Amino acid sequence: MSKIAIIDQSTSEFTRDTSLSVQELACDPCKRILRNCKDSSMKIDAVILSTTSDIQYGSTILSEYLGIKPIISQRLDNLCNSGTNAIVSAYSLIKSGLCKTALVVGADIRETKGSQLLWDISRGSFTLPVYWAALFAKVHMRRYGTTEEQMASVAVKNRKNAYLNRNALFRKKVSVDDVMNSKKLVEPIKMLDCSYICNGASAILLSNEEEAKKYTDRPVWIEGIGSSTEAASFSNVSSELSCVQSTKKASNMAFSMTNIEREQIDVTELHDAFTIMEILAYEDLGFCQKGEGGKFVSQNNIVINPRGGLIGTGHPLGATGVAQTVEICEQLKGLAGKRQVNDCKSGLVHNMSAAGSSSLVLILS
Amino acid sequence: MKEFLDFLSRGKFRIPICDNCHTKIWPPSNICNNCYSKRIRMSKLDRKGRLIEHSESFIGENKNLGLVEMSGIRIIGVLSEGGLTPGSVVKLKKCGLDKNNSPYYEFSSA
Numbered sequence A: 001m002s003k004i005a006i007i008d009q010s011t012s013e014f015t016r017d018t019s020l021s022v023q024e025l026a027c028d029p030c031k032r033i034l035r036n037c038k039d040s041s042m043k044i045d046a047v048i049l050s051t052t053s054d055i056q057y058g059s060t061i062l063s064e065y066l067g068i069k070p071i072i073s074q075r076l077d078n079l080c081n082s083g084t085n086a087i088v089s090a091y092s093l094i095k096s097g098l099c100k101t102a103l104v105v106g107a108d109i110r111e112t113k114g115s116q117l118l119w120d121i122s123r124g125s126f127t128l129p130v131y132w133a134a135l136f137a138k139v140h141m142r143r144y145g146t147t148e149e150q151m152a153s154v155a156v157k158n159r160k161n162a163y164l165n166r167n168a169l170f171r172k173k174v175s176v177d178d179v180m181n182s183k184k185l186v187e188p189i190k191m192l193d194c195s196y197i198c199n200g201a202s203a204i205l206l207s208n209e210e211e212a213k214k215y216t217d218r219p220v221w222i223e224g225i226g227s228s229t230e231a232a233s234f235s236n237v238s239s240e241l242s243c244v245q246s247t248k249k250a251s252n253m254a255f256s257m258t259n260i261e262r263e264q265i266d267v268t269e270l271h272d273a274f275t276i277m278e279i280l281a282y283e284d285l286g287f288c289q290k291g292e293g294g295k296f297v298s299q300n301n302i303v304i305n306p307r308g309g310l311i312g313t314g315h316p317l318g319a320t321g322v323a324q325t326v327e328i329c330e331q332l333k334g335l336a337g338k339r340q341v342n343d344c345k346s347g348l349v350h351n352m353s354a355a356g357s358s359s360l361v362l363i364l365s
Numbered sequence B: 001m002k003e004f005l006d007f008l009s010r011g012k013f014r015i016p017i018c019d020n021c022h023t024k025i026w027p028p029s030n031i032c033n034n035c036y037s038k039r040i041r042m043s044k045l046d047r048k049g050r051l052i053e054h055s056e057s058f059i060g061e062n063k064n065l066g067l068v069e070m071s072g073i074r075i076i077g078v079l080s081e082g083g084l085t086p087g088s089v090v091k092l093k094k095c096g097l098d099k100n101n102s103p104y105y106e107f108s109s110a
């Protein structure tokens, strides 16, 4: 069976304010990719727009803005993991033979309705994501002795990484004390433990093997895909709040599809919506034992969230999964500049939605 | 869902239970998520439950909140008193719709 490649990638600067519409934002990272396509006479067979913003016919409007006439045009939403879901859909369209190439564009604006989960009535008036994050954190602290300082260290690391990322929203380093002294929101979560919903857009171009050879001598291969949908509501997420069940399942599924082992992963972009969620992801992705995530923050074997994660880069919901994938592609191609991880051969993307009710994992090489 | 909210607006907690297979449908909907029967009945539940985890919110006015498992379903609600710990037996003391028409649930020690 033919392999599927990511042959180009681009991301725009993530911002707090914009006067642009989602479709206008979405055009930005596509410009350079589409100029390259013109140079190599490559046709775009599919356009998939990942966004949580409610824009009817969004991908087709985007296609028209970009002057392309794809066979397939679709808008996709699955909240915060819309981006990687769009990549899986593009993968499937190419794998089926229906398309040879597919452009996946993630774009969102800060005001998206995806930021509060009003449909989940089991949460009562506690609709903001920070409430479930606090409950996950309290369970982890009580059961495994994870500390607020360990959580703060996640923010320190990701902000430090974002300092080297010119597209990141937060380019100011912070200390453990800064995080500990930032405004307390919901015990034990403080302002600097949280990612920030912002404006942003990212794009990747996928193709089959044949097209990949025409376009680049350094394609990134999609080696493994794992996904799991446990529920939509927080009340049905997991019997134990000490793990994210969907991440465990997605990770196992992705690794079972490839010969790449966890120990061979050099670089990872994982879904640090809150610092505690990075700690849980270390464990649920299988990088460390259950309960040891707090200590794992200080490890040096795998580079985690080199672009700054969601905490440092910002979190434009529908763009995040695509932006994470752009970073891993740039790392694998040696294009990450000051953030470049040495000798980078295999990478992982972990993208999650709504309290870990669904997760998606990609393994790339 | 509408029936659930109608009851809730009158301070009553009723959830749909399937007449065919007795599944508690939570969050509520008008179809059984086990056997897909539409023969469902809005039913009372035992209001006693177990506190799974709790926290304190400093967003707006300070509030204690907790995740409670009650007759097999889970809800996040306000804890009307301090001193409750995970495992504490609690009961649904009040429920309803607030001024924004959002559901609220309040638990106290049983």
Ligand SMILES: [Zn+2]
Residues within 6 Å of the ligand: B018, B019, B020, B021, B022, B023, B032, B033, B034, B035, B036, B037
């Ligand atoms: Zn039934």
